[in-house]
Amino acid sequence: MKHLLSLLLLLTTNILSAQLTIQGKVVDEFDTPMPFVNVILKNTTHGTTTDDNGKFYLKTNKYRGTLEISFVGFQTQTIKVSQKTKFLSVVLKEESNELEEVVIVTKPKKRLKKKENPAYRILKEIWKRKRKNGLDLVDHYQYKKNTSIEIGLNNLDTLFLKKIFKKEYKQALQEINYDSDGINYYIPIYLNEQVANVYGDNKNDNIREDIEAEKSEGLSAQGFIFDRMANTFQNVDVFKNNINLLQKPFISPLSTDGFSTYDYVLYDSIVNNNKKLYNIYFFPRRDGDLAFQGNFWVADKNFSIKKLKMKVHKSINLNFVRGLTFEKEFEVRNDSIYIPTKNAYEGDFTFIDKNESNKGLTIKKNITFKNYVLNKAFPKNFYEQAIEKIRPDQYEKEESYWEAVQTNESKNTYKLIESVKEKKQIKNLTGLINTVASGYINTNLGVQIGPLWTAFANNQVEGFRTKMGFRTFITKDDRFRLGGHVAYGFKDKRVKYGAEARYLLSYKPRIAVGVAYQKDIEQLGSTLLNTTQLLGRSFGTAALFSRGDNFFLSDIEKIATNFDYQIQQNLHIGFNFSHSKIASASERNFSMNYIDENGNMQSQVTDVASDIYVSFTPGRFVYGLGVERRFGRNVFPTFVLNYRKGYKGPFNGTHSYDKIQFKYSQPILLSKFGTLDASIEAGKTFGTVPVALLSPIPANQTFSLVKDTFALLNYYDFVTDEYLAGHFEHHFNGYILNRIPLLKKLKLRSLVSFRAAYGNISQENRAINDGLTNSSGAYNINYNAPNKLYYEYSVGLENIGYGNLRFLRIDAIWRSNYTPPTGSVVAPTPKFAIRIGIKPGL
Missing domain, CATH: 2.40.160.50 (membrane protein fhac: a member of the omp85/tpsb transporter family)
Known part of the structure; x- marks a missing residue:
């Protein structure tokens, strides 16, 4: 009986600690890899997107479930998966509601002239309207803004983790996430969250931002270098012709001079919720130019941007930078006003080279916008009163406040930071980074x-x-x-x-x-x-x-x-x-x-x-x-x-x-x-x-x-x-x-x-x-x-x-x-x- 209980306990422990690890590749009917495809485990918060080669990697502590694979303009697929599932080859078929009048093109081997490129007509309409669309169309607005900045160590192998956690190694593996490559691990070492209320007065060109709460935890206190890295991601305004990044002018893909820097490809167009959307990909004409690579969705009629995702092209050499990615999402209201709903920025920094196996720093900055109120005016002097942060502890809140507003993901991140910030190896590594930088x-x-x-x-x-x-x-x-x-x-x-x-x-x-x-x-x-x-x-x-x-x-x-x-x-x-x-x-x-x-x-x-x-x-x-x-x-x-x-x-x-x-x-x-x-x-x-x-x-x-x-x-x-x-x-x-x-x-x-x-x-x-x-x-x-x-x-x-x-x-x-x-x-x-x-x- 004693041995039977031990066996049952062992089986129960294995089931509880089981993890579902799935890799796969998504292609279309022509066997072309599909980037940016959503791969989500239904009824969970676990999900990812495919990379430029159509590949994805997903890890969760569930041991079975239903995988949902979707992309705008294509039929959604659902696949049941379990621990026995290791690799999936998925073919997505185009939806029947795709517009037949739009010709799907690929990046031409020979550069097309503007008038020959189907994307040019759409871009011309964007240029006409980009100064008119958006919150500038209303006299007054307000919204709540949640900002999080997370810094972590990436590309950590199991040997490094064993040195850090020692006897707690096996337990730590259950809490630590995989890196983006799905092979090595990522450990957060600093997290800052801020909640603010923003009020805008377009009549007098005033913006007031009131910080409601702020919280920080981790190893940023050793110096200014982590703040400098995090501050790499200021507000990236893609509607301007030039984007200032690391004191260098990157050409925006929405620039009126974009055709001299980018090749544009109209990938497809679909009807979604009775609205036509165009999907345009953009690629730098020349390797090494200060430009981005990615795609954006454009709404027909008002030609506003629905979603944009781009990254710094890997051919550009920026000191200590292995990769930078930017993602923006917008909501269109009344067929004329687009308002931002999400900004997601991520940077990958290394000290030697861009080799994917080297340890590095990941900086993640996420901003969400919600609770919009349009055309509700306050007195003029209300917008002129700037609320400035002057003390480090000025906006600290009780834990009860954060319990109500934080996601489970951020709660787990804080818990993990608490457990690693005093580890000798982590402090030595972050100390070395500060020494090299300062x-x-x-x-x-x-x-x-x-x-x-x-x-x-x-x-x-x-x-x-x-x-x-x-x-x-x-x-x-x-x-x-x-x-x-x-x-x-x-x-x-x-x-x-x-x-x-x-x-x-x-x-x-x-x-x-x-x-x-x-x-x-x-x-x-x-x-x-x-x-x-x-x-x-x-x-x-x-x-x-x-x-x-x-x-x-x-x-x-x-x-x-x-x-x-x-x-x-x-x-x-x-x-x-x-x-x-x-x-x-x-x-x-x-x-x-x-x-x-x-x-x-x-x-x-x-x-x-x-x-x-x-x-x-x-x-x-x-x-x-x-x-x-x-x-x-x-x-x-x-x-x-x-x-x-x-x-x-x-x-x-x-x-x-x-x-x-x-x-x-x-x-x-x-x-x-x-x-x-x-x-x-x-x-x-x-x-x-x-x-x-x-x-x-x-x-x-x-x-x-x-x-x-x-x-x-x-x-x-x-x-x-x-x-x-x-x-x-x-x-x-x-x-x-x-x-x-x-x-x-x-x-x-x-x-x-x-x-x-x-x-x-x-x-x-x-x-x-x-x-x-x-x-x-x-x-x-x-x-x-x-x-x-x-x-x-x-x-x-x-x-x-x-x-x-x-x-x-x-x-x-x-x-x-x-x-x-x-x-x-x-x-x-x-x-x-x-x-x-x-x-x-x-």
């Missing part, structure tokens, strides 16, 4: 070590330089952050250091304060305009390899404070106050001597100054609610205006002066022709000041490319008290090289750049600086200004690398004629050079 190493003490990129450097003053930095980090929303560094030069045998503390005084209005102390060597003039950076972080002292000798470094002891007030989102006003003692870091080779007002030679400047600045970045996406924030990789302009006042007398300040500076920069999307990065800077100094307080044109003697600098100038080649500089860089994003048969296989992208500077220096400033020597006999530099336009131009190749890592760039650079003045101690500058650029990350 350069900081996590510790268990609430402190991160880094950045690793500046750990080693070399220059003529310090020789080989080592530097160890740190910052406090508990979560990305910390109100207080302390950072600093300690450095040592093996040639000058000196220890340098610096520390900076920042604190968020108020969430609303957003007010942040900071204080810093630095005693270090710095390359002055590496940037023309700096507002909120308290500690010097010049690349001139952080480079490991440079051309020529550079003794033009400054020894700086500095105390600085910052007060930053956010007037509104992306509009800041701030105040800085600093006290700096500046002298030459190598008096034997570089003199910073100047003549004071009494005719005496001085070697040190004490700069006591205040700054008032205004920064405006309309449209910039900002995330993080702590004192340190991060910015999404969207496209926005930047305007900065800074007024600096120097004080003579107070705190032993040596000079009184005024300086005003302005900078404007903006990436400009030029559709299929690429992206133009443009920036313009201008400034003027009023008063007589030594070189330490003037404006050198930013030079770059390293072998790497640095934004807004001149690669073929030496430091202090040009020194100005009034200047105008412009930097223009156009990235073709493959527009040229993708059209050359042999080169397009290399997946390279071309670019061109032009940068120029113009400026002057007054006779008064020349007189107190020029031609002086110090006690060691070192000469001051000759104060030469670019009163004749100086410029550099280059051509380059980018997207260089291996597999999924293509962040290298090589530029060939030329410059205009320029000869240093007679008697200059500066080494001659090259007329031509090759430089390397590195642009990692998303």
